[in-house]
Amino acid sequence: MSRPTASRPARGRLTARLHRLQRQPLLTIGLVMATIMVATGLLAPWLAPFPADAISATHPSAALLPPSSEHWFGTDGIGRDILSRVLYGSRISLAIALFVVTVAGVVGLTVGLVAGYVGGKADALLMRVTDVFLAFPALLLAVALAAVLTPSASHAAVAISVTWWPWYARLARAQAASIRTQGYADAARVIGAGWVRQLARHVLPNAATSVFVQMSLDAAGIILTAATLSYLGLGAQDPSPEWGLMVSQGQGMATTAWWVVTFPGLAILLLAAAFNFIGDGLQTVLDPKRGHR
Amino acid sequence: MSALLSVEGLRIAYGQTPVVHGVDLDVPVGPYGVGLIGESGSGKTTIARTLVRLHRASAGSVTFDGRDVLALRGRDLARYRREVQIVFQDGDGALDPRMPVLAQVVEPLAVHRSVPRSARQERAASLLAEVGLPEEVMTHYRHQLSGGQRQRVLIARALALEPRLLILDEPTSALDVTVQDRVLALVERLREQRGLAYLLISHNLAVVDRLCETSVVLYGGVVMERGPTARVLTSPRHPYTRALRAAVPELGVQRIPLTRVSSGAPERARAASACAYVDRCPLAVARCRTEAPVLRPYDGREVACHRAEEADNLAVDGLATG
Amino acid sequence: MIRIRDLRVEYGDRTVAHVPELDLEPGSVTGVAGESGSGKSQTALAVMGLSRYAGATVSGSITLDGEELLGKSERQWRQIRGRRVAMIMQSPRAALNPTMRLGTVFARTLRLHGVPRREVAARMSAALEEVVLSPAILGRYPHQVSGGQAQRFAIAIVSALRAKVVIADEPTSALDVTVQAEVIEVLRRLRDVHGTALMFISHDLAVIGELADAVIVMRRGQVVESGPTAQVLHDPQAAYTAELLAAVPVIGGRRTT
Structure with missing residues (x-):
């Protein structure tokens, strides 16, 4: 028997997953869309025709120009190039989504897995705390928090994270509680595995899929919530090119200058759709039982 | 013959419901096999789970190599778990669906650091x-394995820590007969090669007969009969063991009629002091309802029955009417 | 009764069961032995007209009293299934509606298959008596009965429907040996009292030996041996049958100790 290597199983798994990926057109489309948006965000300084417009420049003389060869998406109320701002804006929206998903995901998973798997008093205590957070309507809590903090995109992200993690905790708890009674959990106990190993090696991998899927589905909701906060004046502040803020600024003139509200709105929609596709597709790809036919 | 594992007066409850009512059991140092025979509801799996500390005992004692198992904590418990391993009945459930086979066999080695990190994969392989698994199985996940392969993976994982006692909980009851035959042969080989002691839990008398020197017959959480397998299973003395023995289909023997079919009527309320088998026993007398029989020596084994002597007259056809 | 000729069950171009010839006679039990993947359950599904739900195609011929069953529409099958050809499964409890009392299930099943209302009660109590179940069981829910009681209840339904042909797929595999013996006894009565043609599918040759008059042994979709039970068990012709027989553990047989 030849000596097994650690990399082999891993590589086998990766190729199998990539193989499965090919059969998920929606997931592929979602990934392509998300990649393009991340790329345009990163490359905004080079892609944007008027980079300065995304930061502080104003051109009141060129206000509310309709889409043209010079300004593909037109200009806003103070003459800024909307295309440039939308390109830069994807940085903000993606950063907020990433931040919230990471923070809420880590906190929610930890709380939920420990509560569900360990059970008993830990469960009771952690879930009481979670319930307290859940008791407030999420948007209201975010609004309240954002109002207490000075309005900015990063504070909005913090506020959203605070309202977001209890959902992941609930989801993870339900998964962990069912794993607790599985045969492989017993199998881990009888070899003397400690709590940390049981949680990290068996509970997390088996519980995380549904949470990961939920996270990618949520990215859209987070971006929309951030946009809502900005729209309410509690998130990003002018001159930030945050999409939600741009929509709110353009809303008053939607009938006279449709492009001001439409393009950032479309960007929100596309990003939300991309993450939804990814979430749906992940559900299938992460299931180890798929892809062997 | 000194006992490696010694169980005395073990009582176990599920919530408020007692399911095991004072069981005594010894497993000597290997190579040696003890069979724990019982049907569903007999408490046999509950006993197994309690022995590996997955379930709490309500009374009694379990001693392993002089240590009080039920009181073990921390490092002592970890050491016990290294020395006593269990192979679960449900090979499907006992394997982590998201961990490849090799990693699951490496895991016990990693937990106990019994093998240096660099040598663990090789050892697991x-x-x-x-246990007779082909190399390609190492990278497989549980859903890619057959029932027999799953059971072999569980056995390999249990052996990784070189346990002194193996508890086998219905290791072959989910398998086809030819696969079962190969798994039993594997247990036989390991027993000889490693000097293994095991407690084999099964409802299949023939499996116990093949692998175990001693048999313990359990009914309703009480030991009915125990002793050398050759005696207990070849010439059972307890009415329950007899009924069990008579119910085992044997190749080429078409016995008619086989057994009494018991009606679906609810059983009469039974006094706590009654014999556990009294409601199904064809020999039951008034005494069996008021005084639970204790194990007593009879004909080269121990029997818990007031009427074991009369059971000799209980021909198979005595069980037949219904 | 049932005549099977050159039956093939296929998934795409893969044959999962091929039975050249098999007759199920009234008052006789035909055992179908084989391990997982042998095609024994696929054969049962074909006889029940259920293969299409498993995504398989069936060719050849299955006749019931001279009437060809293959090619019947689902509507026609509903007139046959239950009434003329019935099935007993491994875990009948899983097939019972957990929110319905057994009595309701029983009565509805009989009514569905055209038993006149005034006859229902009499048929139910007669059938329960045959399988030695107390009428009290009719008031219980599926989770309140044991596996053996549920299996006997399933046999009572089949008996009350007066099905001529009964396919039993591993009906005792999930049961304890003493309960298994009871179920076998009840199936034997079904055969003797009603002259039912019974197809008894099991991976356990010893169990088949208890009940079957004739047996076919299947492996990887093919019939490797068939004949009267005594002959197959005592003088197996196929190497595989011999291997299966040798694998059945026997009390007082090979011992390690």
Whole structure:
């Protein structure tokens, strides 16, 4: 028997997953869309025709120009190039989504897995705390928090994270509680595995899929919530090119200058759709039982 | 013959419901097999789970190599879990669906650091080879394995820590007969090669007969009969063991009629002091309802029955009407 | 009764069961032995007209009293299934509606298959008596009965429907040996009292030996041996049958100790 290597199983798994990926057109489309948006965000300084417009420049003389060869998406109320701002804006929206998903995901998973798997008093205590957070309507809590903090995109992200993690905790708890009674959990106990190993090696991998899927589905909701906060004046502040803020600024003139509200709105929609596709597709790809036919 | 594992007066409850009512059991140092025979509801799996500390006992004692198992904590418990391993009945459930086979056999080695990190994979691979699994299985996940392969992986994982006692909980009841035959042969080989002691839990008398020197017959959480397998299973003395023995289909023997079919009527309320088998026993007398029989020596084994002597007259056809 | 000729069950171009010839006679039990993947359950599904739900195609011929069953529409099958050809499964409890009392299930099943209302009660109590179940069981829910009681209840339904042909797929595999013996006894009565043609599918040759008059042994979709039970068990012709027989553990047989 030849000596097994650690990399082999891993590589086998990766190729199998990539193989499965090919059969998920929606997931592929979602990934392509998300990649393009991340790329345009990163490359905004080079892609944007008027980079300065995304930061502080104003051109009141060129206000509310309709889409043209010079300004593909037109200009806003103070003459800024909307295309440039939308390109830069994807940085903000993606950063907020990433931040919230990471923070809420880590906190929610930890709380939920420990509560569900360990059970008993830990469960009771952690879930009481979670319930307290859940008791407030999420948007209201975010609004309240954002109002207490000075309005900015990063504070909005913090506020959203605070309202977001209890959902992941609930989801993870339900998964962990069912794993607790599985045969492989017993199998881990009888070899003397400690709590940390049981949680990290068996509970997390088996519980995380549904949470990961939920996270990618949520990215859209987070971006929309951030946009809502900005729209309410509690998130990003002018001159930030945050999409939600741009929509709110353009809303008053939607009938006279449709492009001001439409393009950032479309960007929100596309990003939300991309993450939804990814979430749906992940559900299938992460299931180890798929892809062997 | 000194006992490696000694169980005395073990009582176990599920919530408020007692399911095991004072069981005594010894497993000597290997190579040696003890069979724990019982049907569903007999409490046999509950006993197994309690022995590996997955379930709490309500009374009694379990001693392993002089240590009080039920009181073990921390490092002592970890050491016990290294020395006593269990192979679960449900090979499907006992394997983590998201961990490849090799990693699951490496895991016990990693938990106990019994093998240096660099040698663990190699060690696990050789264990898989030892239980007769082909090399390609190492990278497989549980859904890619057959029932027999799953059971072999569980055995390899249990052997990884070189336990002194193996508890086998219905290891072959989910398998086809030819696969079962190969798994039993594997247990036989390991027993000889490793000097293994095991407690084999099964409802299949023939499996116990093949692998175990001693048999313990359990009914309703009480030991009915125990002793050398050759005696207990070849010439059972307890009415329950007899009924069990008579119900086992044997190749080429078409016995008619086989057994009494018991009606679906609810059983009469039974006094706590009654014999556990009294409601199904064809020999039951008034005494059996008021005084639970204790194990007593009879005909080279121990029997818990007031009327074991009369059971000799209980021909198979005595069980037949219904 | 049932005549099977050159039956093939296929998934795409893969044959999962091929039975050249098999007759199920009234008052006789035909055992179908084989391990997982042998095609024994696929054969049962074909006889029940259920293969299409498993995504398989069936060719050849299955006749019931001279009437060809293959090619019947689902509507026609509903007139046959239950009434003329019935099935007993491994875990009948899983097939019972957990929110319905057994009595309701029983009565509805009989009514569905055209038993006149005034006859229902009499048929139910007669059938329960045959399988030695107390009428009290009719008031219980599926989770309140044991596996053996549920299996006997399933046999009572089949008996009350007066099905001529009964396919039993591993009906005792999930049961304890003493309960298994009871179920076998009840199936034997079904055969003797009603002259039912019974197809008894099991991976356990010893169990088949208890009940079957004739047996076919299947492996990887093919019939490797068939004949009267005594002959197959005592003088197996196929190497595989011999291997299966040798694998059945026997009390007082090979011992390690």
